[in-house]
Amino acid sequence: MRIIVLGKSPAWQDAGGACSGYLVEHEGTSVLLDCGNGVFAKLRSFIDYVDVNGVVISHMHADHCLDLIPYAYALTYAPRQQPVPVGGHPGTNAPVRPTLHLPPDGTRTLRVLGGLWGSERLVEDAFRAEEYNPDGSVQVGSLRFRFREVPHYVPTFAIEVTPTDAAGPRLVFSADCSPNDDLVEFARDADLLLIESTLPRPERSGVRGHLTCEEAGDHGRRAGAKRLVLTHISDELDVDDACVGAAETFGAPVEVASEGAVFEL
Numbered sequence: 001m002r003i004i005v006l007g008k009s010p011a012w013q014d015a016g017g018a019c020s021g022y023l024v025e026h027e028g029t030s031v032l033l034d035c036g037n038g039v040f041a042k043l044r045s046f047i048d049y050v051d052v053n054g055v056v057i058s059h060m061h062a063d064h065c066l067d068l069i070p071y072a073y074a075l076t077y078a079p080r081q082q083p084v085p086v087g088g089h090p091g092t093n094a095p096v097r098p099t100l101h102l103p104p105d106g107t108r109t110l111r112v113l114g115g116l117w118g119s120e121r122l123v124e125d126a127f128r129a130e131e132y133n134p135d136g137s138v139q140v141g142s143l144r145f146r147f148r149e150v151p152h153y154v155p156t157f158a159i160e161v162t163p164t165d166a167a168g169p170r171l172v173f174s175a176d177c178s179p180n181d182d183l184v185e186f187a188r189d190a191d192l193l194l195i196e197s198t199l200p201r202p203e204r205s206g207v208r209g210h211l212t213c214e215e216a217g218d219h220g221r222r223a224g225a226k227r228l229v230l231t232h233i234s235d236e237l238d239v240d241d242a243c244v245g246a247a248e249t250f251g252a253p254v255e256v257a258s259e260g261a262v263f264e265l
Helices: 039-043 068-077 106-117 122-126 181-186 213-223 239-250
Strands: 002-007 021-026 029-033 054-056 099-102 128-131 137-140 143-150 156-163 171-173 192-196 228-231 262-264
Touching (some): 002 039, 021 039, 029 156, 039 068, 068 106, 068 122, 099 106, 099 137, 106 128, 143 181, 181 213, 192 213, 213 228, 213 239
Parallel strands (some): 029 054, 054 099, 099 128, 171 192, 192 228
Antiparallel strands (some): 021 029, 137 143, 143 156, 156 171
């Protein structure tokens, strides 16, 4: 299994960067995990967007799903997707429609977003969209996805990615979350825990929604994760400090995601 970081920024993009987006590849299957603002352009540097088999979304915050809009426009209006010859392309009666797996009630949010650009059904008509059952699983090609709700400001789901034959490695993506035991249980013995570490310090007031680097490391240690990669982290935070803080609580060296980074499992 190969994971390519397309975007790792928090809700505000790094300089020249993108928000949450990870391309997961395994035995000819390519799945986009989250599609935040800026991700679609980054995706095109690594793969033709019509060759992506599916997209899985952790939650419906803009920094995790907004680039479904330009992706949908490409699938709808690209010359090679048209039923008649256009711009040197012969026309097709079978335009590419990747699967799109949304959290419960995600369709309603996409219709609101689509309506801001024109058609409420823009994304639904461009993809083969469906809402996943958090208690079930989703299969895309050679990969299987399972879910566990984690505490955030909106319904949000950590995602486990494994080969469908169950004989390969386990990737667990935390999505966005405040400190919680559900993620620890869900990520038990993961080969790689890709975990958010947005904050330089805990929120001072109000409902918590994110982790610090130290909290991310603690979650990885309690889960027994074999490898810990920090993500959803701003370029305004010092990478070395983040690694030191997380490593102290994880009990082993950690890594920080960077755009274009590749992790092999």
